[in-house]
Amino acid sequence: MTEVEAKKPQESLQDRLNQVVELLNKHKLVEDLAHRQEGQHQGLVENLVHRQNLAELQRKLDDLHPADIAHILESLPLDDRLTVWQLVKAERDGDILLEVSDAVRETLIADMDDHEILAAAKEMDADELADLAPELPRDVVHELMETLDAQQRERVRSALSYEEDQVGALMDFEMVTIRDDVSLEVVLRYLRRLKELPGHTDKLFVVDYDGVLKGVLPIKRLLVNDPDKDVAEVMATDPVTFQPDEDGYDAAQAFERYDLISAPVVDKNGKLIGRLTIDEMVDLIREESESEVLSMAGLREEEDIFASVWKSVRNRWTWLATNLITAFIASRVIGLFEGSIEKLVALAALMPIVAGIGGNSGNQTITMIVRAIALDQVQASNASRLLRKEVGVSLVNGLVWGGVIGIVAYYLYGNWELGLVMTAAMTLNLLLAAMAGVIIPMTLLRMGRDPAMGSSVLITAMTDSGGFFIFLGLATLFLM
Amino acid sequence: MTEVEAKKPQESLQDRLNQVVELLNKHKLVEDLAHRQEGQHQGLVENLVHRQNLAELQRKLDDLHPADIAHILESLPLDDRLTVWQLVKAERDGDILLEVSDAVRETLIADMDDHEILAAAKEMDADELADLAPELPRDVVHELMETLDAQQRERVRSALSYEEDQVGALMDFEMVTIRDDVSLEVVLRYLRRLKELPGHTDKLFVVDYDGVLKGVLPIKRLLVNDPDKDVAEVMATDPVTFQPDEDGYDAAQAFERYDLISAPVVDKNGKLIGRLTIDEMVDLIREESESEVLSMAGLREEEDIFASVWKSVRNRWTWLATNLITAFIASRVIGLFEGSIEKLVALAALMPIVAGIGGNSGNQTITMIVRAIALDQVQASNASRLLRKEVGVSLVNGLVWGGVIGIVAYYLYGNWELGLVMTAAMTLNLLLAAMAGVIIPMTLLRMGRDPAMGSSVLITAMTDSGGFFIFLGLATLFLM
Incomplete structure (x- = not known):
């Protein structure tokens, strides 16, 4: 691809984005007017203003680096995004397509006809073509391959034969x-x-x-x-x-x-x-x-923040459904102890504290461990040491914060046994959170899965069900 | 600092780490033996084996790039870390100190005497010295500055006058x-x-x-x-x-x-x-x-995964304490409705479902928004559009999943009104989660705070208290 010298931006990127938005708004205002007065033979004047605005916007865009235009496109809702996209000079389409995120690229390509796509792709190197190919219509890719010489075609094929995060798919061919x-x-x-x-x-x-x-x-x-x-x-x-x-x-x-x-x-x-x-x-x-x-956080992939509601729902539903099941299990755990709650309704008010603090503490632990795994700092040989440390931390936290909340429970309900059960349950649930926070990601890792995957949902599930069970169980044993 | 040509690693980093750990374990085994047989005049032989192991470990370390040694140091518990650190050739100390994370650097510097620190620092450039200076003992920094020429000293002073993430603190002075x-x-x-x-x-x-x-x-x-x-x-x-x-x-x-x-x-x-x-x-x-x-996740800063329990507690306590307060508030919300729960104990079992799904969905939204803010894709002008989209997503989710859980509640408790209340509460709490997920980070941003800061704790607080209030409130209105 042609190389563009980056020039010192006179204004910040944010300023430039704001200018584009402003011009777009002017443009829409005029379009609105023109629309309302349609058939009144006044369209001509509005049309002229309208065109001036667009011309100004286009001049603005022509001055910008492709990476900056890509950023602006990402930050615009779909209709504005396409207005800007149509104003971009055709010969820069390729550079910009290579800069935007996958989700946004899809919306841009959907707006181009085969001819435009071919034109944009023709200036690309083999590795860039391979990046783009999976998102192009099949017949466009076919036509594109025809136009390449044998070496280029071989390179595109080779790049396409690797997974997108393998070196073979990431390398370029511009060696001296x-x-x-x-x-x-x-x-x-x-x-x-x-x-x-x-x-x-x-x-x-x-x-x-x-x-x-x-x-x-x-x-x-x-x-x-x-x-x-x-x-x-x-x-x-x-x-x-x-x-x-x-x-x-x-x-x-x-x-x-x-x-x-x-x-x-x-x-x-x-x-x-x-x-x-x-x-x-x-x-x-x-x-x-x-x-x-x-x-x-349980999102499947990077989301275009202006994606349709429907797309977002699809991106998020897997973990929500999982969460629904785990929440249902937690609910059934409480169901086991309905008798105790009927006798002592304070239990219903106190139980979310035990579960909530456990969830928060577990999330801290699991975040730490997932980070350390990503940085290759954790292996089987030091897992038990990490576990011991996290158990130590949660023991301190359990006794301190569990103690505080136990005293508060005693003051609220005038029942010191309830306070003691509260402290014990908090401590035990924090221990559970610590262990789950270490063991869940280590197990996912051993199973060859992504240890970050929905880790927040999984740990919360453990500490909710576990917390309810520990607290209500202890209460039933000692208070009933 | 002297430049080291990176050579092709013959083994993966993980392999090399494992080799070091193995040698360390051998070393410890022999030390253990030597310790047990002390006074039995057999120490001599063990001592020899012991030394051979250390010599082998040292040879291994001498072959490694400073960045690789830094990685190994980060992945070792404190005692092993210091054993390795003492084996590293003194003239490489500086390079390695510059590669490790702040938390680990602190443990290494604590193990060095002033003389060693001075020796390590003497080979550094002005910008590297400035990086290190805040973590060194005050008198060492003073002594160090004395040894520099006027230009170098001025450069260190200048670099230190900027915040650590300002360009002035990040730049070096090696311009041609x-x-x-x-x-x-x-x-x-x-x-x-x-x-x-x-x-x-x-x-x-x-x-x-x-x-x-x-x-x-x-x-x-x-x-x-x-x-x-x-x-x-x-x-x-x-x-x-x-x-x-x-x-x-x-x-x-x-x-x-x-x-x-x-x-x-x-x-x-x-x-x-x-x-x-x-x-x-x-x-x-x-x-x-x-x-x-x-x-x-509510962690203050990067943590050395092998930090002491006490250090970890300090790093995590702020958000745990915040969470304790928010959990207490949620508990008091439930307390308001103890009368209703006494009459219909099923409410106690169902309420965590409403709160939990809300929390999960809210976390998905807030993660998206925090990401978009970090990438500068969000500004005041498109906030309302994002809000509308997230509300749309949560409406779909609320009606679908709320409907499912409403039917389940009906089957469990044979009470169709309870099912309806459940569906309505789920939908409303998901709407609340969507709004909080957009508004919390945007507000933090407007206040000039870090929008990621404890966002998970804050959103969970909203959806817990909100979820309990909505569900128990609706139940009290329509079921009592």
């Missing part, structure tokens, strides 16, 4: 390769002939005649070393490399850890097949932490 | 500056004389005689253009720049948006004073999303 038996002077002359270097070129890839990677030549070394030296003398022979079937998130962590900007991807025989760059990795890091937040 | 009236050939010769370029040098900074930034020369352009051309012909005159008092997180978003690797920082007069690099920005992006997850 050199041989190791030439001098740096030759390399410098070769680069000059290229006229342009791919973005994020911080190193050149040194390959032999079979395309096998022999090392990398960091640009820094190229610049500071004597031009008469050979590449072989100066190159790094043991660079960090990746394989196409590696997990992209692991690669991102390596980029972060070793401060990489680009890195070669090689196949099993050591042949150079692509490269990873920091910009893709940053996107991945951001996405990963987003999906963690979302899945803890 | 050039003039615009020389040819590219001169620039190339100048770079060769430098022998080494700072990490992440993707552009050179073009300044005038007063140090005012006139543009940047991307290395890419330096390489592909004719060496006879002047810098002024080739440089980009309108680069993205930052000011030291800007928010670092905004800068990180700009890096992400415009795919930057480095960018100049200028003061109010346009004078070049430092530069930002992508590695610092990636750390910031990661930290930002982490602190969002943590603060939603």
